[in-house]
Amino acid sequence: MTATTSNLLEIDLSARKSQVVDITADVQTFLGGRGLGAKLVWDRVPAGTDPLGPDNTLYFGIGPITGFNGAVTTISALSPLTLLYGFSCVNGHFGIEMIYAGYNAGILLTGKADSPVYLYIDDDKVEIRDASDLWGMLNLEAQQQLRNRLTNGLQNQNLAIATIGPAGEHQVRNADICHDFYHHAARLGMGAVMGSKNVKAIVVRGTKQPKYANATKLAELLIAYFQQNRLYKAQMRRWGHSYTMPTRYYASKEGVKNKMLGWHDMCDLSNPVLHEQRYKLWNDSCALCQVGCKTPYMRREPPLGPCAGEIRHDNAGGWNANVLIPGYETQIYLTPLVDNLGLDSEDVSGVVAWMMECYERGIVSRDDLDGIDLTWGNLEAICKLLRKIAYREGIGDILAEGLKFAPAKIGKGSEAYAMTHKGVAITSYELRGALADAISLAMVPVGELHGLGKGRGDPFRVLADSLTVCAFLRPSLNSVFGFSTWGAEMLNAVCGWHLTEEDVNTIAHRLAMIERCVCLREGHVPTQDDTVPDRFFDEVIYTKYGKPLKLDRDDFRKEREKFYLSIGLNKDGIPPKEYLEKLELEFVMPTLEMMGLKLAP
Amino acid sequence: MVKNQQSEVSQKKRGYGAKVVAQQPKFPEDRWGVEHLPYPQGVAYIQARWDLCIGCGACEMVCSLSHFGVINRELSRIRIYRYLTPIPKSVQNVCSQCREEERECQKACPVDPPAIYYDDKEFHMTVDMDRCLGHRCAKCQDACPANVPTFYAPEHDCALVCDLCYDSEGGRRPQCVEICPSYCLEFLKPEFPQHLDRVHPDEKAESFSRKLYPLPKDKVQRAPEEIWGGEK
Numbered sequence: 001m002t003a004t005t006s007n008l009l010e011i012d013l014s015a016r017k018s019q020v021v022d023i024t025a026d027v028q029t030f031l032g033g034r035g036l037g038a039k040l041v042w043d044r045v046p047a048g049t050d051p052l053g054p055d056n057t058l059y060f061g062i063g064p065i066t067g068f069n070g071a072v073t074t075i076s077a078l079s080p081l082t083l084l085y086g087f088s089c090v091n092g093h094f095g096i097e098m099i100y101a102g103y104n105a106g107i108l109l110t111g112k113a114d115s116p117v118y119l120y121i122d123d124d125k126v127e128i129r130d131a132s133d134l135w136g137m138l139n140l141e142a143q144q145q146l147r148n149r150l151t152n153g154l155q156n157q158n159l160a161i162a163t164i165g166p167a168g169e170h171q172v173r174n175a176d177i178c179h180d181f182y183h184h185a186a187r188l189g190m191g192a193v194m195g196s197k198n199v200k201a202i203v204v205r206g207t208k209q210p211k212y213a214n215a216t217k218l219a220e221l222l223i224a225y226f227q228q229n230r231l232y233k234a235q236m237r238r239w240g241h242s243y244t245m246p247t248r249y250y251a252s253k254e255g256v257k258n259k260m261l262g263w264h265d266m267c268d269l270s271n272p273v274l275h276e277q278r279y280k281l282w283n284d285s286c287a288l289c290q291v292g293c294k295t296p297y298m299r300r301e302p303p304l305g306p307c308a309g310e311i312r313h314d315n316a317g318g319w320n321a322n323v324l325i326p327g328y329e330t331q332i333y334l335t336p337l338v339d340n341l342g343l344d345s346e347d348v349s350g351v352v353a354w355m356m357e358c359y360e361r362g363i364v365s366r367d368d369l370d371g372i373d374l375t376w377g378n379l380e381a382i383c384k385l386l387r388k389i390a391y392r393e394g395i396g397d398i399l400a401e402g403l404k405f406a407p408a409k410i411g412k413g414s415e416a417y418a419m420t421h422k423g424v425a426i427t428s429y430e431l432r433g434a435l436a437d438a439i440s441l442a443m444v445p446v447g448e449l450h451g452l453g454k455g456r457g458d459p460f461r462v463l464a465d466s467l468t469v470c471a472f473l474r475p476s477l478n479s480v481f482g483f484s485t486w487g488a489e490m491l492n493a494v495c496g497w498h499l500t501e502e503d504v505n506t507i508a509h510r511l512a513m514i515e516r517c518v519c520l521r522e523g524h525v526p527t528q529d530d531t532v533p534d535r536f537f538d539e540v541i542y543t544k545y546g547k548p549l550k551l552d553r554d555d556f557r558k559e560r561e562k563f564y565l566s567i568g569l570n571k572d573g574i575p576p577k578e579y580l581e582k583l584e585l586e587f588v589m590p591t592l593e594m595m596g597l598k599l600a601p
Numbered sequence: 602m603v604k605n606q607q608s609e610v611s612q613k614k615r616g617y618g619a620k621v622v623a624q625q626p627k628f629p630e631d632r633w634g635v636e637h638l639p640y641p642q643g644v645a646y647i648q649a650r651w652d653l654c655i656g657c658g659a660c661e662m663v664c665s666l667s668h669f670g671v672i673n674r675e676l677s678r679i680r681i682y683r684y685l686t687p688i689p690k691s692v693q694n695v696c697s698q699c700r701e702e703e704r705e706c707q708k709a710c711p712v713d714p715p716a717i718y719y720d721d722k723e724f725h726m727t728v729d730m731d732r733c734l735g736h737r738c739a740k741c742q743d744a745c746p747a748n749v750p751t752f753y754a755p756e757h758d759c760a761l762v763c764d765l766c767y768d769s770e771g772g773r774r775p776q777c778v779e780i781c782p783s784y785c786l787e788f789l790k791p792e793f794p795q796h797l798d799r800v801h802p803d804e805k806a807e808s809f810s811r812k813l814y815p816l817p818k819d820k821v822q823r824a825p826e827e828i829w830g831g832e833k
Contacts, residue, residue, distance in 0.1 A: 068672065093656075093683065096658075100674075100675075140685070140687055140819055140820070140821060141819045141820075143685060144685055144687065144818055144819040145819075147685060153748075154680075154682055154694075154748055154802060154803075157682045157683065157684070157802070158681075158682060158683050180683075180685070180689045181685060181687065181688065181689055181821075182688075182689065207675050207753075208755075209671065209673050209675075209755070209756065210672065210673065212672065215666075215670060215671055215672065218672065219666050219672070222662065222672075223663070223780070226659060226780055226782060227780075237783075281688060281812070281813075282652050282653075282690065282809075283653075283655045283783065284655055284656060284689055284690065284691065285655035285656055285657045286657075287657065287658055288657055288658050288659060288662065289657055290657055290659060290782035290783075291782075292655035292657065292782070292783060294689075296688045296689075298688075298813060298816075303828055304822075304828065306813075306815055306816055306822070306823075307816075307821060307822035307823070308687070308688055308813060308816060308821045308822070309821060309822075310688075333822060336821045336822050337822065337825070340821070380825065380828075380829045383825035383829075384825065384831070387825070
């Protein structure tokens with residue numbers, strides 16, 4: 001049993017050169033995906049770099065076990081939306097193609113191409129090709145074009161394509177990267193970074209033998225998981241991920257009318273049962289996932305039909321009742337529109353909801369909005385505004401800056417109505433439903449990212465993102481094997497290491513910490529920034545059954561301190577020196593100390 | 602337990618990487634459900650319900666594991682292909698053990714007697730590894746209307762076709778059928794001539810495109826301007 005090596009494909013777009021780098025040592029300490037992405041940003045991107053400039057890097061990260069159990073590709077860079085560390089996860093079949101192409105530590109893009117290009121990677125062949133004819137195309141159109149051009153019989157039918165839409169090309173700060181039409185690396189503006197590098201698409205095809213150390217052990221783990229987990233699929237596979245919405249509306253955990261209300265009759269229209277029976281097409285899964293929670297829908301009846309799309313909590317939650325759009329039936333039209341333009345469905349829904357409230361309160365007039373009558377639930381107005389944002393036309397040029405910069409540009413007190421956390425829109429989540437939710441959302445150092453339950457700031461979520469395991473599989477892995485045990489066994493089987501469960505726990509904390517350190521370096525002040533908008537503390541909402549809900553500032557502060565201490569920080573959210581040493585992160589200390597941070601316990 | 606008995610010994614002989622076992626029912630007398638359908642004797646093949654395939658690739662994983670002891674989908678005898686119809690859809694492709702008159706691969710093989718042939722005693726296709734000419738010939742692949750036989754030149758340059766996981770002691774337990782999480786694959790005796798089930802993946806994908814009529818391949822909706830008017 002020999003340890004496997006980790007190869008990173010580094011492509012310098014300015015010089016149009018590529019090389020394969022062995023980064024096994026880094027992978028041993030930071031695994032891959034989200035954690036390794038933070039380390040690469042720390043190493044390669046100087047503090048205070050313009051995220052949309054040529055000095056930023058874009059890392060298509062996978063982990064050692066991607067392609068065996070876990071299909072996530074974590075794309076990371078300095079985020080243009082928050083100016084902190086940014087990453088975004090995309091499932092599907094992109095990661096497994098990278099593994100089969102032999103780049104088991106991912107692909108790193110540096111520099112900037114001088115004209116629109118797309119990257120074609122076929123095993124060892126890496127080509128930077130002209131994409132001027134693809135530039136300007138919508139996501140699906142560009143992907144279909146590339147497929148028609150590059151597939152040649154069944155031999156390379158399975159090539160994986162990631163593209164950006166018009167929003168990414170115009171460097172809209174919340175633009176996304178799209179893979180296979182409905183898989184999106186949507187959050188934190190990774191599409192804008194790709195657009196700033198003039199890269200329209202990345203095409204990967206791999207046919208090599210993937211590397212692993214111990215076939216028997218690996219097969220045992222994979223097959224045990226497939227067998228024991230058959231039952232877990234039931235809910236997810238039947239209704240898709242949107243099945244969580246009604247429960248959440250009834251608990252007032254889902255935003256209604258830009259967080260002004262706790263319940264609206266429209267919430268009942270988000271009905272997964274009717275939706276499944278009327279519109280569902282089939283199930284689709286990501287690589288080596290037995291759940292298959294992707295459930296595409298098609299609506300045939302006019303006026304909106306025929307249209308087809310994939311609806312899940314993430315892209316439906318921000319739109320439905322948050323902007324008073326009547327349920328999933330209308331969502332089937334809206335979702336593919338946003339997807340095709342290449343906008344982050346979640347973030348842009350927050351921007352639109354904010355604009356709607358400003359319009360209702362008279363802060364912006366119809367003239368300011370270029371004649372768009374942006375009343376609540378006006379689908380036509382939303383579609384027009386989205387187009388303006390994606391192409392940065394008129395008012396869209398301001399709104400494309402995202403909720404960190406746009407409120408200041410609009411002014412007139414509009415800042416108070418921007419529901420944002422570190423610049424990322426809080427869209428689907430209503431935090432007054434539970435204090436724990438508010439805490440786990442506020443504690444994510446990079447900004448709001450699906451913060452409920454064990455939020456994305458939790459070290460074990462960071463571990464899952466770095467191992468590149470889907471967030472939906474984590475609970476079931478936990479119940480079958482125990483997550484750390486499984487992580488250790490899987491890493492040992494694939495990489496030939498000798499990790500124990502303890503080691504994996506240490507790694508989890510190290511990964512969470514390096515991400516925090518990058519954010520601290522970029523100017524994140526925990527006690528100031530780890531909070532939620534005032535509306536959640538000051539305004540009362542009522543659930544459907546009339547129960548009042550509000551957050552309390554003192555409780556929030558106390559819980560926040562508890563959280564900081566629980567993950568090894570001091571009560572101001574700064575990592576103590578001893579803890580950094582324990583996690584072998586000594587190299588961050590000089591930089592942080594130079595910034596005047598007191599690394600005291 | 603009439604069906605599919607396969608001893609531990611025979612599995613070891615075949616070099617199985619791991620053993621897949623059908624899920625045990627909670628109460629042994631309740632042997633209902635797709636996974637407890639008795640396996641057929643005699644002529645049979647792996648049938649797929651196209652719409653149920655979720656494209657996870659578990660079948661590819663166990664196929665390469667059981668035949669070669671490695672995880673490599675390129676070495677699998679059942680293959681998954683992905684299409685944008687425009688909604689992404691995966692379709693699978695596996696040998697349908699055609700009847701003699703329709704067995705195009707065997708007819709096309711330039712070697713005499715054919716290196717790819719139907720084993721009449723054991724009821725499955727076989728490839729004679731010593732005599733197969735490999736990917737440079739690939740006449741069987743071209744002749745098969747569904748493009749089923751594949752080659753993986755770097756490690757096993759010889760046609761790969763489904764042998765129903767047959768072992769010399771008479772056990773037939775197709776591993777892909779046993780692991781398929783969506784019950785898309787079924788191991789049944791032919792209910793109609795097999796070649797009707799032998800459809801090229803492109804054509805399977807085309808049928809899903811038709812389900813999405815009238816959407817074209819690169820659009821999933823009408824533009825907002827077409828619905829509400831106004832400038833583009």
